[in-house]
Amino acid sequence: MPYFDSASAAPLHPVARQALQAALDEGWADPARPYREGRRARLLLDAAREAAAEAVGCRPDELVFTPSGTRAVHAGIAGALAGRRRAGRHLVVSAVEHSSVLQSAAAHEADGGTVTEVPVDGGGRVTPDAYAAALRDGTALACLQSANHEVGTEQPVVEVTEACREAGVPLLVDAAQSLAWGPVEGDWSLLTASAHKWGGPAGVGLLVVRKGVRFAPQGPADERESGRSAGFENIPGIVAAAASLRAVRAEAVPEAARLRELVARIRTRVPELVPDVEVVGDPVRRLPHLVTFSCLYVDGEALLYELDRAGFSVSSGSSCTSSTLTPSHVLRAMGVLSEGNVRVSLPFGTEEADVERFLEVLPGVVAGIRERFGAPVSGPVTGGGESLVVDALGRRCPIPVIELAKVFGEVPVGGTVTVLSDDEAARLDIPAWCAMRGQEYVGERPAEHGTAYAVRRLS
Amino acid sequence: MPYFDSASAAPLHPVARQALQAALDEGWADPARPYREGRRARLLLDAAREAAAEAVGCRPDELVFTPSGTRAVHAGIAGALAGRRRAGRHLVVSAVEHSSVLQSAAAHEADGGTVTEVPVDGGGRVTPDAYAAALRDGTALACLQSANHEVGTEQPVVEVTEACREAGVPLLVDAAQSLAWGPVEGDWSLLTASAHKWGGPAGVGLLVVRKGVRFAPQGPADERESGRSAGFENIPGIVAAAASLRAVRAEAVPEAARLRELVARIRTRVPELVPDVEVVGDPVRRLPHLVTFSCLYVDGEALLYELDRAGFSVSSGSSCTSSTLTPSHVLRAMGVLSEGNVRVSLPFGTEEADVERFLEVLPGVVAGIRERFGAPVSGPVTGGGESLVVDALGRRCPIPVIELAKVFGEVPVGGTVTVLSDDEAARLDIPAWCAMRGQEYVGERPAEHGTAYAVRRLS
Structure with missing residues (x-):
């Protein structure tokens, strides 16, 4: 039964399973304790940190393990923003970041900060110039994914790191989707990732903060993981995460x-x-x-x-x-x-x-x-009046577009069809239908109920 | 090789290991996805939640899984304080709570809140009356452990829940040390626990918020775990945690x-x-x-x-x-x-x-x-002047007490020995020595360097 959703969660890599087994026996104790079980746990944790750091391309003491990629992002953004509070409270993100980044940005705004979302092109990619233009005095942090989780587009991380460096702004790279394939190039400042995306177990994320980057961990103080990720370490999970990262990198x-x-x-x-x-x-x-x-x-x-x-x-x-x-x-x-x-x-x-x-x-x-x-099986046929209105209120995607396509042939070239819809998807899908069909999308306006989307027939 | 530190972390229970194995195969996918792997993961997560809720004595929809007991405490205290913000910003804790509670309290104080620490008796127990007296208008939340993690003393949770109920204050019970032995009695409002204390794996905590308790999760929004614990669920760990809780309860x-x-x-x-x-x-x-x-x-x-x-x-x-x-x-x-x-x-x-x-x-x-x-092997001998000063500056525990004991016999009954020490432990250990030896602890005062602790010989 083929599973084609590794971008949500990859099945456990055999190496991860093996490492997890071994670490359940050797790594269950508290690594902060001086007795033998604690020392063994500490050795495993240190070795896993070294392996993960090597795969990321950072120093072991720059990398901490978090309970998930989401928590790594939350902690990384909050800590970097707090550490740069004196520089300002402006945060730059791309419009296509993972929800953990966008929700961190929303929380920052709710807390009085400001956020700029850099738009993307039709391929889902930011342009380095547009990104650079969003950086300004008072920008505390910038965030950019290495590659998009929904459409696979790689972002111009190297160019954006250069722009950030010139502007004196640290860049956090969310590498959740790409770390299995290789390290993130460029002179980034912070990096986050998630083990279950590369075949490691759930429950392990990475947060890397380069030496010299100002960082002030938020939330109650805790001694674990250099004070950057609270709570007892999940060492079996961490060991399995590091081992599987090394294994997938080898392939x-x-x-x-x-x-x-x-x-x-x-x-x-x-x-x-x-x-x-x-x-x-x-x-x-x-x-x-x-x-x-x-x-x-x-x-x-x-x-x-x-x-x-x-x-x-x-x-x-x-x-x-x-x-x-x-x-x-x-x-x-x-x-x-x-x-x-x-x-x-x-x-x-x-x-x-x-x-x-x-x-x-x-x-x-x-x-x-x-x-x-009941979708139309062929292109629109000719005939009908100058303009038509299709009432698709209360009907969900894909019905509004189907109704549009069905009547479209009834207006002459130059005529218009207006679709009334209260479905959010119509805002995206009607213009997209026009582009696919070579017809003109005239625009939208509020209607008594829902929104009216107008399309002009060109051919 | 006997391991006698289960209060830090218990070795993995055989049932936890078995359940973890099975859930690695069945529970690695995203439980929010509608395809078969996601549905299987969701079934495991739901079943684990029901089993854990039954062991706690709550409804499944009152219980969420967190990445650790510490994170459960952090999230529980922050969410309950924010949910009761209109009631006030006063937090009550006992003086012997786990560091995760005390650090949450410190963070609350740093954020402008107020905290009362209820003292304990020599056995490490709060008195219900002293606890009740700390509750007042403006108290948003009270926290009390079910039992102490360092000395094993059980707290009077039932009496304190009653006092809290009368005062209209929700009580959060940190049940980390006791949940293996049985549910927490009394009408508490929130409860936290940690799986690796009962033989479950690291990486799983519990946060229970009773229906009707005002709760506003803090941090960036996230859909997982009813919005109360961000990040991809560690389902194999959760399944193992629930299975082992049920197993230890049976024994x-x-x-x-x-x-x-x-x-x-x-x-x-x-x-x-x-x-x-x-x-x-x-x-x-x-x-x-x-x-x-x-x-x-x-x-x-x-x-x-x-x-x-x-x-x-x-x-x-x-x-x-x-x-x-x-x-x-x-x-x-x-x-x-x-x-x-x-x-x-x-x-x-x-x-x-x-x-x-x-x-x-x-x-x-x-x-x-x-x-x-070089500790004294017998009680003090007689002889010496009216009063003596022992300079133990720069020397760590247990040396200051050893030095005190060595010279104590040299002062006559009624005479005093003053110990100069800059070791924090002396503040505790010199009075304790006096109590054990039936001698009078006169008190401490700042000295030119460190602190001077005076002891009077009574016998």
Whole structure:
């Protein structure tokens, strides 16, 4: 049963399991105690720190273990902001950071700080110039992911570190998605990561703070982990995390090449096999194992359900698969189609046959859902009046776009269709439909109920 | 090799190991995902929550898993204080709480809140009346451990919950040391615990917030664990924690009786076998598995080292075994002897023969250290002037008390000896020596260097 969601959590690496076993016997005691069980635990913890530091490319005393990547981000941002409080209270983040970064930014704003979100291009990438322009007097910290978790786009970290250095601003790099593949290049100041993304166990994150970076840990004082991560160390988990990071790194180069080829196959063939698909994310500067596409006229939740029934575990940024009923903030920031969104992230060792089978299964699954939703099967036909209004109020993605497509042929070239919708996804998906179809998106305005989205027929 | 420090961390329970194994296979995926691996993880998480809630005596939706007991305490105190901000900013704690509670209190004070520390008696116990008297208008939260981690004394939690209920103040109970033995009685509002204290793995704590208790989680928002504990759930650890809690509870009654007998043996026989020992902690209302005593004229670090060499792993609250060179705050709050302090906490399944061997080994170990430090072997002899000054500046525990004892016989009955010392332990240990020897502790005053402690000879 192929599992294609390693960007959420990778299955435990065999080396992690082995290391965990051994460390359960040797590493359960308190490493702060001087007796033999404590000394053994301390030795394991020190060795794991050295191994992790070597993989990151930092000094062991710059690296602490946290209970998760999220906690590493929370602690890293809070500590760096507090340490630079005198410099100012301005924080710069990209618009496509992980929620742990954006929620840290929201907390900082709620506490009286200011935040600039640097926008991304349609591929999900910040431009170094735009990022540099956001840095100013009073900027205490800047954050940039090494690569995006939803669409796989690599960020220009090296260029941004240079801009930050010139501006005298420390840069925190969230390397959660990329650390398995290699160290983060450039002269960054802080780095965070999460072990269960590389095949380590849940319960372990990394926070690296370079020597010389001002850092003031927040929250109640605690002696563990240099005062930067409170609570009794989860040494078996830490040992397994470090061992598996070393193991995946040893395989990273050939495995990246192999998965990159499989991902390229998905990127090329899905649009050939399935009509009306938008493959999203930067086509070149991207993670080797992750690919994302959106299918017009398809309900993301139904798609996930049907793929799961067919044996494939994937993720989605569609609005109907989230508790908030809004499309993922990443897709919104990119301004791309969000309906029928699928993220495929291949774990280490994914077999070619499984990818092939996915490509076999997908077209039928998508066609079945489209049929169920009554999606138009061909392009619009001609006929009808100058302008039409489609009332899709109360109806969820992908219905508003389906209704638009159904009537679109009824207005003449030059005529307009206005869709009334109260579904958040429509804001993203109607313009995306226009771009895919070569029609003109006129704009949106508030209606008595919901929002009116106007589209002009060009062809 | 007997390990007698389960109050720091208990060895992994066989059931925890078994459950962890199984959950590594079934519980590594993201429980928020709808595909099969996610659903399996969610089922395990839900089942673990139900098992833990049953052991605690709460509803499953009142309990969240945290990355450690310390993090549970930090989150619980911060959330309850913020939730009750309108009621006031006064926090009540006992003087002998775990450092995670006292550091939370310190952080609250640094943030402009006020804190009252309720003192304890010589046995380490708060009196319900003293605790009730600390509650007042504006008290947002009260904290009390179920039992003390260093001396084993049980606190009057039921009486204090009643006082808190009358005052309309929520009570947070830190149950880290007692949860293995049974649920916390009384109508408490919040409860915290730590899995590695009961034989679960490191990396798992519990935070329970009763329905109806005002609670506002602090830190950046996160959807996991009802918004009360950020970051990807460590499900294998959580499953192992819940399974082992259930397992230790099944054995708790007979095992408590068995260990209580072994502890009673240590409490009775150590003072018979080793001269000048003070057994500390409430003699009756105590945890079944933990006993603490202090040995006059003995360096705690040397004692731990020699016991480790003899094969026994124990803990100590002596100043010389801590990074701060001050005796444990618990011993200080109790006002008992801190030098040569030993905490013995017996894990589940401790064998009687190991306790017997400890009782055989201890007298020789203590005698050897005393000899090395030149401690007086008998009571003081008569002779000498009216008053004497002993300069012990720059010398660490146990030397100041040894020097006092050596010259004490040289002053006549009614005469005084003044000890000059800059060692923090002297403040505790010189009065304790007086109490043990039936001599009068006159008091302390600042000296040109360090502090002058005066003792009057009564016999």
